Amino acid sequence: MGDYKKMWQDPNMDIEKHDILCAALPEQFGDIYLTQKNRPDAMNYFNYVVAEIHGARIMELEKYKKEGGSVVGTFCVFVPDEVILATKAIGVGLCSGSQFWIEDGEKVLPRNICPLVKAFAGAKIGLTCPYFQSCDMIVGETTCDAKKKAWEIMDEYMPVHVMELPQMKREKNIKEWEDEIKIFINRMEELTGNKVTVESLKKGIDVCNRKRRALKRLYDLRKNIPSPISGLDALLVSQVAFSDDPERFIEKTEELCDELEERVKELKPNGKKRIMVTGTPMALPNWKLHSIVEGLNAEIVVEETCTGTRYFENEVSTEGDTIDELVRNMAERYMDINCACFTPNEGRTEDIVKYAEEYNIDGVIYYNLSFCHTYAIEYEKIEKVLKEKDIPLLKIETDYSEEDTGQIKTRVEAFLEMI
Amino acid sequence: MNYIGIDIGSTASKVSVFKDDDLKLNIVMPTGWNSVDTSNKIKEELVKKGIDVEKSKVIATGYGRVSVPYAHKTITEITCHGKGAYYLAQEDLTVIDIGGQDTKIITVEDGNVSNFTMNDKCAAGTGRFMELMANTLNVSIDEMAQMALKGRNINITSMCTVFAESEVISLIGSGANREDIARGVVNSIIGRIKSLLNKHGVKGSLYLTGGLCELEPFIQLLSEEIGSEVKTGPLGRYAGSIGGALLAKNIEI
Numbered sequence: 010m011g012d013y014k015k016m017w018q019d020p021n022m023d024i025e026k027h028d029i030l031c032a033a034l035p036e037q038f039g040d041i042y043l044t045q046k047n048r049p050d051a052m053n054y055f056n057y058v059v060a061e062i063h064g065a066r067i068m069e070l071e072k073y074k075k076e077g078g079s080v081v082g083t084f085c086v087f088v089p090d091e092v093i094l095a096t097k098a099i100g101v102g103l104c105s106g107s108q109f110w111i112e113d114g115e116k117v118l119p120r121n122i123c124p125l126v127k128a129f130a131g132a133k134i135g136l137t138c139p140y141f142q143s144c145d146m147i148v149g150e151t152t153c154d155a156k157k158k159a160w161e162i163m164d165e166y167m168p169v170h171v172m173e174l175p176q177m178k179r180e181k182n183i184k185e186w187e188d189e190i191k192i193f194i195n196r197m198e199e200l201t202g203n204k205v206t207v208e209s210l211k212k213g214i215d216v217c218n219r220k221r222r223a224l225k226r227l228y229d230l231r232k233n234i235p236s237p238i239s240g241l242d243a244l245l246v247s248q249v250a251f252s253d254d255p256e257r258f259i260e261k262t263e264e265l266c267d268e269l270e271e272r273v274k275e276l277k278p279n280g281k282k283r284i285m286v287t288g289t290p291m292a293l294p295n296w297k298l299h300s301i302v303e304g305l306n307a308e309i310v311v312e313e314t315c316t317g318t319r320y321f322e323n324e325v326s327t328e329g330d331t332i333d334e335l336v337r338n339m340a341e342r343y344m345d346i347n348c349a350c351f352t353p354n355e356g357r358t359e360d361i362v363k364y365a366e367e368y369n370i371d372g373v374i375y376y377n378l379s380f381c382h383t384y385a386i387e388y389e390k391i392e393k394v395l396k397e398k399d400i401p402l403l404k405i406e407t408d409y410s411e412e413d414t415g416q417i418k419t420r421v422e423a424f425l426e427m428i
Numbered sequence: 429m430n431y432i433g434i435d436i437g438s439t440a441s442k443v444s445v446f447k448d449d450d451l452k453l454n455i456v457m458p459t460g461w462n463s464v465d466t467s468n469k470i471k472e473e474l475v476k477k478g479i480d481v482e483k484s485k486v487i488a489t490g491y492g493r494v495s496v497p498y499a500h501k502t503i504t505e506i507t508c509h510g511k512g513a514y515y516l517a518q519e520d521l522t523v524i525d526i527g528g529q530d531t532k533i534i535t536v537e538d539g540n541v542s543n544f545t546m547n548d549k550c551a552a553g554t555g556r557f558m559e560l561m562a563n564t565l566n567v568s569i570d571e572m573a574q575m576a577l578k579g580r581n582i583n584i585t586s587m588c589t590v591f592a593e594s595e596v597i598s599l600i601g602s603g604a605n606r607e608d609i610a611r612g613v614v615n616s617i618i619g620r621i622k623s624l625l626n627k628h629g630v631k632g633s634l635y636l637t638g639g640l641c642e643l644e645p646f647i648q649l650l651s652e653e654i655g656s657e658v659k660t661g662p663l664g665r666y667a668g669s670i671g672g673a674l675l676a677k678n679i680e681i
C-alpha cells in the first residue's frame with residue numbers, strides 16, 4: 010500500500026490506531042486468500058482493491074469531494090443506490106466486519122447486540138475508518154432494533170438520515186416505502202445540490218441493474234459442478250461491490266465471469282460437498298465462516314445473505330416516464346427483498362429451497378451473527394421446511410472474534426462427515 | 429490387521445484396538461498439557477502391548493485429533509461417538525456425550541449420525557463443571573454423585589460456571605447441607621442436558637457416553653429427571669475411540 014498518511018493529516022483520524030488495522034489486514038488476507046490454489050487471474054483486481062482499501066479508493070473519494078461531490082455511507086441493501094447515483098453522489102457500503110472495532114463500539118453500545126452494529130459504531134467513534142471520515146452523511150434504516158437505536162448515537166457524531174423501513178409487505182407498506190424513497194430523494198438533493206430528474210434516475214437504475222446482472226452472472230457460474238470459483242473469492246467480489254466504483258466493478262466482474270466461463274469447460278467434478286450459506290450479512294473483512302468451511306473438503310457455492318443473493322436478485326424496471334413511476338418500480342423491487350426483519354417472511358424459505366435445487370446443494374449452513382434476533386428466530390421456520398425436504402442444516406451462531414474457531418471447525422467437519 | 433482409534437479429549441485420551449472384528453484393547457490416560465506428547469506416549473504403550481502401530485490403520489478423533497502424527501486420518505468426535513455408541517448398544521439411539529469441555533447430543537439412524545447438537549462456548553453441563561464443583565465441595569466426582577443421591581435439591585441458579593462456583597461457596601458458607609448442594613450441582617448439569625435434549629429431540633433409546641458412564645448415582649438421577657432410562661456401560665467412555673477404530677477399517681492407506 011502506498012503512503013497515504015499525508016492525506017490523513019486530517020484531524021478526524023486516529024492515525025496510530027488505524028495503522029494497527031492496516032498492518033493486520035494484509036496478513037489476514039494473505040493467510041486466507043492468497044494461499045488458495047488455482048485462483049482465477051481476474052481476482053487480481055479484487056486483491057488490489059483489498060490492498061488499497063484504505064488507499065486508492067479513499068483517494069478517489071477525497072478527490073471527488075474536493076471537486077464538490079458528496080459521499081454517503083450505507084449499511085443495508087434496502088438503501089436505494091439508484092437515488093444516490095441520480096444525485097451524482099458516491100455511495101459506499103461501510104464495512105463493519107472486523108473485531109477490531111468492537112471494543113470502541115462497546116464504549117457507547119451494550120455488549121449484547123449484533124457485532125455488525127457495534128463494529129460500525131466503533132469504527133466511527135474510534136476514528137479508525139477513513140470511509141466513515143469521508144462520508145458527508147450516513148443513511149440508516151429501521152430494520153432491526155439494534156440499528157434503529159444506534160442511529161441516534163451515530164447522529165451525535167455525524168449527519169444521519171434514517172429511512173423507515175416497513176416491517177410487513179402489504180400494498181400499504183409498499184406505498185410507505187415509496188414515500189420514504191421520495192423523502193430520501195429530497196434529502197439527497199439538499200445534500201448535493203443536484204436535482205433528480207427522470208433521466209438521471211433512469212441512469213442510476215440502469216447502473217444498479219447492470220451491477221446486479223454482473224453479480225447474477227457470477228452466481229450462475231457457481232452452479233456448475235464444481236464451481237469455477239471458491240466461495241471465499243465470490244464473497245470477496247460481493248463485499249467489494251458495496252464500496253467500489255460501480256462502472257469499474259461491473260467491468261471487472263464481467264471480466265472475471267468471462268474467465269470463469271472458459272474454466273467451466275475444463276473442470277471435472279472434485280467430490281467436494283456443495284454448501285449454501287444463509288443468514289446474516291458478512292461485511293468486509295468477515296471471512297471467518299468461509300475460510301473454515303473451505304479449509305475442509307467443501308465449497309460454498311451460494312450465499313442467501315445480503316452479501317449474496319439478496320443484494321442482486323430482481324431488477325428495478327425502467328418502465329415509466331415520471332419520477333413517481335420510477336419510485337414505484339424501486340419500491341416494488343426493494344420490498345421484494347426477503348430479510349428477516351419482515352413478518353411474515355415466507356419468501357426467504359422459498360428462496361432457500363429454490364437455491365438448494367438450482368445450486369445442487371448438499372447441505373445448508375445457517376449463519377447467525379450473535380444477538381441478531383430476527384434471523385435467530387426465523388431459524389425455526391426454515392429448519393422445519395428443510396427437514397421436510399430432507400436438506401441437511403447446521404446452525405452456527407457467532408461473532409467476529411476468533412476464540413470459537415476451533416469449535417466451529419469441529420461442528421462443520423462433523424456436518425460434512427454426516428451429509 | 430489391527431484398527432486403532434485414538435480419542436484425544438480435553439481431559440482424558442482413550443485408545444481402542446480392534447483385531448479384525450474383535451475389540452482387543454482399551455486404554456485411557458490423562459491428556460495432560462501437550463497432545464503430541466500424549467499421542468507419543470500412546471504409541472509407546474501400544475508397542476509395549478505388542479501392537480505394531482506402523483502396520484495398523486489409525487484414526488484420530490477428539491479435540492486433539494490433529495496432534496497425532498501417525499494417524500492416517502482424522503474424523504470428528506461426533507461421527508466417532510455415534511459409530512462407537514451404535515456398536516455398544518447394537519441399535520439406533522440418541523447419544524448423550526458428556527465430555528470434558530462440551531456436551532453433545534447425537535442421533536444415530538441406520539448406524540449413521542443423522543443429526544447432532546453441541547453445547548459449546550460454555551462449560552455449563554460438561555464434565556469440567558462437575559469437576560470444578562466437586563473441587564469446591566472438596567470431594568471427588570464419585571463422592572459428589574453419591575452425596576447428590578441423598579440430598580434434596582437446592583436450586584443453583586447460575587448457568588455460568590464461574591458464578592455457579594461462587595454460589596456454591598456461599599451456600600457452603602451459609603451452612604447449607606452439603607448433600608443438598610451436591611444434588612443442586614448434579615441437577616443443574618442434568619437440567620442443561622435436558623434442555624439440549626428437548627431442543628434436539630429424542631429418537632430410539634438414550635445412551636450415555638463419556639467419562640461419567642460408570643457413575644451409577646449420576647445415571648440414576650439422569651434417568652429419573654429425563655423420565656426415561658438412560659443406558660450405558662463400562663465401555664461408554666471409549667465410544668469415541670471404538671468408533672474411530674471401526675471407521676479405520678474403511679480407510680485406504
Ligand code: SF4
Pocket residue numbers: 084085086087152153289290315346348349350
Ligand atoms: S439482514 Fe436485513 S437489515 Fe441486515 S443488511 Fe440485510 S436487509 Fe439489511
Ligand code: SF4
Pocket residue numbers: 123124125126152153154155156289290378380381382383384
Ligand atoms: S445482522 Fe441482524 S442484528 Fe445485525 S444489523 Fe443486521 S438485522 Fe440487525
